[in-house]
Amino acid sequence: MTSTYTRDLVSQPYKYGFVTDIETEKIAKGLSEEVVRLISSKKNEPEFLLDFRLKAYRHWLKLQEPDWASLGYKAIDYQDIVYYAAPKQQDKKQSLDEVDPKLLETFEKLGIPLSEQKRLSNVAVDAVFDSVSIATTYKEKLAEHGVVFCSFTEAVAEHPELIKKYLGSVVPINDNYFAALNSAVFSDGSFVFIPKGVECPMELSTYFRINSGDTGQFERTLIVAEEGASVSYLEGCTAPMFDTNQLHAAVVELVVLDDASIKYSTVQNWYAGDENGVGGIFNFVTKRGQCRGARSRISWTQVETGSAITWKYPSCVLQGADSVGEFYSVALTNNCQQADTGTKMVHVGPRTRSTIVSKGISAGRSSNSYRGLVQVGPNAKGARNYSQCDSMLIGDQAAANTYPYIRSQQPQAAIEHEASTCRMSEDQLFYLQSRGIGFEEAVSMMVSGFCRDVFNQLPMEFAAEADKLLALKLEGSVG
Amino acid sequence: MIRPDAEPLLEINDLHASVEDKPILNGVTLQVKAGEIHAVMGRNGSGKSTLSKVLAGHPAYRVTSGSVRYLGRDLLELEPEERSRLGVFLGFQYPIEIPGVSNLEFLRVSTNARREKQGKEEFDTFDFDDHVRDRLQVVQMDPAFLERSVNEGFSGGEKKRNEILQMALLDPVVAILDETDSGLDIDALRIVAGGVNQLASPDNCTLLITHYQRLLDEITPDYVHVMGAGRILRTGGSELALELEKIGYDWVDQQLAAEGVA
Numbered sequence: 001m002t003s004t005y006t007r008d009l010v011s012q013p014y015k016y017g018f019v020t021d022i023e024t025e026k027i028a029k030g031l032s033e034e035v036v037r038l039i040s041s042k043k044n045e046p047e048f049l050l051d052f053r054l055k056a057y058r059h060w061l062k063l064q065e066p067d068w069a070s071l072g073y074k075a076i077d078y079q080d081i082v083y084y085a086a087p088k089q090q091d092k093k094q095s096l097d098e099v100d101p102k103l104l105e106t107f108e109k110l111g112i113p114l115s116e117q118k119r120l121s122n123v124a125v126d127a128v129f130d131s132v133s134i135a136t137t138y139k140e141k142l143a144e145h146g147v148v149f150c151s152f153t154e155a156v157a158e159h160p161e162l163i164k165k166y167l168g169s170v171v172p173i174n175d176n177y178f179a180a181l182n183s184a185v186f187s188d189g190s191f192v193f194i195p196k197g198v199e200c201p202m203e204l205s206t207y208f209r210i211n212s213g214d215t216g217q218f219e220r221t222l223i224v225a226e227e228g229a230s231v232s233y234l235e236g237c238t239a240p241m242f243d244t245n246q247l248h249a250a251v252v253e254l255v256v257l258d259d260a261s262i263k264y265s266t267v268q269n270w271y272a273g274d275e276n277g278v279g280g281i282f283n284f285v286t287k288r289g290q291c292r293g294a295r296s297r298i299s300w301t302q303v304e305t306g307s308a309i310t311w312k313y314p315s316c317v318l319q320g321a322d323s324v325g326e327f328y329s330v331a332l333t334n335n336c337q338q339a340d341t342g343t344k345m346v347h348v349g350p351r352t353r354s355t356i357v358s359k360g361i362s363a364g365r366s367s368n369s370y371r372g373l374v375q376v377g378p379n380a381k382g383a384r385n386y387s388q389c390d391s392m393l394i395g396d397q398a399a400a401n402t403y404p405y406i407r408s409q410q411p412q413a414a415i416e417h418e419a420s421t422c423r424m425s426e427d428q429l430f431y432l433q434s435r436g437i438g439f440e441e442a443v444s445m446m447v448s449g450f451c452r453d454v455f456n457q458l459p460m461e462f463a464a465e466a467d468k469l470l471a472l473k474l475e476g477s478v479g
Numbered sequence: 480m481i482r483p484d485a486e487p488l489l490e491i492n493d494l495h496a497s498v499e500d501k502p503i504l505n506g507v508t509l510q511v512k513a514g515e516i517h518a519v520m521g522r523n524g525s526g527k528s529t530l531s532k533v534l535a536g537h538p539a540y541r542v543t544s545g546s547v548r549y550l551g552r553d554l555l556e557l558e559p560e561e562r563s564r565l566g567v568f569l570g571f572q573y574p575i576e577i578p579g580v581s582n583l584e585f586l587r588v589s590t591n592a593r594r595e596k597q598g599k600e601e602f603d604t605f606d607f608d609d610h611v612r613d614r615l616q617v618v619q620m621d622p623a624f625l626e627r628s629v630n631e632g633f634s635g636g637e638k639k640r641n642e643i644l645q646m647a648l649l650d651p652v653v654a655i656l657d658e659t660d661s662g663l664d665i666d667a668l669r670i671v672a673g674g675v676n677q678l679a680s681p682d683n684c685t686l687l688i689t690h691y692q693r694l695l696d697e698i699t700p701d702y703v704h705v706m707g708a709g710r711i712l713r714t715g716g717s718e719l720a721l722e723l724e725k726i727g728y729d730w731v732d733q734q735l736a737a738e739g740v741a
Binding site: 158255284422425426427428430432433434435436437438439445446448449452453 | 535536537538539558559560563564569571574575576577578580581585588589592593596597603629645649
């Protein structure tokens with residue numbers, strides 16, 4: 001049967017594709033030891049941080065870009081990238097009134113109002129524009145509970161001891177090619193610290209915006225939850241439409257102590273390139289959390305809809321006894337997008353448990369791969385894992401792959417893996433249509449039905465957003 | 480029920496259609512009036528199911544010539560969802576499974592799309608819950624099926640009941656039931672047929688597409704049409720179905736051979 005309808009499923013114009021016209025301070029293109037020193041000095045960093053960067057840079061020089069992922073792209077020229085760009089007069093402002101109105105306007109257009117009157121009532125936001133954080137809301141209110149939520153740069157100035165203690169402790173500088181690069185040149189990001197016994201009183205959120213056409217974004221996020229603490233954190237990302245590719249190589253580190261929990265959600269909507277695959281973000285991200293304490297818990301939820309290339313494996317190292325790791329993922333690719341994404345669950349401690357639920361949706365000529373590792377060490381007696389990986393194909397030119405890796409050194413571990421692939425068929429769409437449901441609503445009904453297990457994990461405010469985002473991404477002209 | 484003064488609901492005139500450039504319908508002409516029940520019979524490949532899919536607007540079937548008037552409109556111009564909202568219902572021979580989509584939600588969205596077109600108030604979730612429970616009785620269906628995904632893991636009989644439940648909710652003007660009896664045991668057949676009889680009224684009409692007399696033992700048609708080679712070859716009253724039961728379809732081949740078609 002010909003796919004008369006499915007061929008019409010082309011992506012909606014990207015509505016975040018505008019560029020903010022603002023004077024920017026940029027350093028020259030290229031990467032060298034001088035550039036690393038320059039970034040560090042621009043940020044007035046302490047000696048230990050410069051050392052960290054230099055070590056990372058020197059290590060990076062010895063590494064080869066990995067090529068094991070199921071991705072194909074033009075080689076990245078690391079000397080053709082600007083490693084630091086910041087809107088002028090960007091000293092961190094004490095009050096939002098002093099922030100350039102153009103920047104506030106930009107974030108408002110993105111649906112992230114920062115001003116006192118309009119901001120989201122129950123979500124604190126850190127807004128990152130190119131290489132720097134421009135504003136963080138509700139800082140004072142959070143401080144009353146002892147919660148630290150600020151840009152990475154501020155954290156270095158105000159809490160150097162915490163940074164020194166935790167930075168690179170989960171993702172070491174020599175972890176992988178992109179993590180080493182990030183460690184050398186990262187510019188800003190968010191820092192969250194939830195002290196012992198505190199349940200963070202509101203959702204925390206960082207919104208990343210790439211604005212410049214030739215700039216890489218290398219942000220660093222570090223979240224620490226002390227004993228018995230808990231927090232829910234959400235990150236969102238968009239970028240303008242350029243016909244060149246921009247590199248985004250972030251590192252996120254989570255540390256959870258006894259009985260603490262972090263819920264980390266991502267809604268990634270970087271520019272994906274046009275329908276012929278021109279332009280779009282190259283998204284190479286290292287995200288890892290360490291359940292250091294007993295009964296600690298890390299839950300990753302991601303909705304990946306953007307980027308030309310996605311290379312991302314949010315992982316959990318389950319050290320503490322009875323600790324729990326979770327990974328819930330929806331990855332949607334359309335047109336020429338390529339995604340190679342999944343997770344790693346490393347069971348170290350006894351009775352550790354992990355759950356993986358991955359939903360991949362491939363449309364157009366895109367390619368969508370799930371790659372996941374479940375590793376059980378010799379001391380992880382009674383460890384349990386459950387993995388479920390489902391793929392949905394839309395049209396007849398998209399590809400879906402599943403690469404599960406299971407390594408167990410513990411005979412008493414229980415590991416379950418289920419996988420399925422289905423095609424959204426013309427007959428299913430026709431069935432819904434023949435019951436009065438319009439074509440686009442039928443598509444979105446099926447996609448959100450397919451993703452329900454994951455959307456249920458998102459914070460309330462964002463679950464509906466995610467649903468809409470997917471519908472928008474698949475919306476096409478009904479012929 | 481045949482009433483000479485009844486208004487024609489569906490007028491199919493010299494309809495030709497093909498799938499992937501292969502002609503399947505070769506000139507179907509049929510008029511169905513309010514209050515009537517028509518049975519369309521014939522062998523596999525005679526074009527019965529294609530006729531039902533063309534009337535519902537399946538995208539794989541291309542109408543090459545002819546026309547279909549429905550309530551004075553050109554039916555073939557309308558999208559499938561628009562046909563449903565205006566009261567055309569197709570009961571599928573093989574109802575489709577849709578994993579992850581809740582049956583209850585599906586039924587509600589579908590019912591509301593039809594009601595909006597009828598100028599009736601849409602149901603909110605609570606009112607719909609009451610309404611659907613009432614309609615479940617038409618097919619004696621267990622409410623547990625409302626909580627499952629659309630048709631997923633339903634037995635053949637449960638799927639068919641779910642189809643008739645949808646018919647009961649959508650209040651169609653023209654109900655086309657494609658092989659609704661296939662795969663049903665005798666008890667399920669009686670329940671499904673009972674549902675169809677309850678829903679038939681002087682204001683609507685029913686087109687039963689079937690192979691066998693046994694459905695027609697439960698639902699008495701006003702007209703029986705026999706299809707072959709994509710056309711209606713013979714039309715009669717309910718007695719024609721009984722005759723077919725005796726003589727089979729061999730005469731179809733002879734008739735077509737005489738016409739130089741087969």
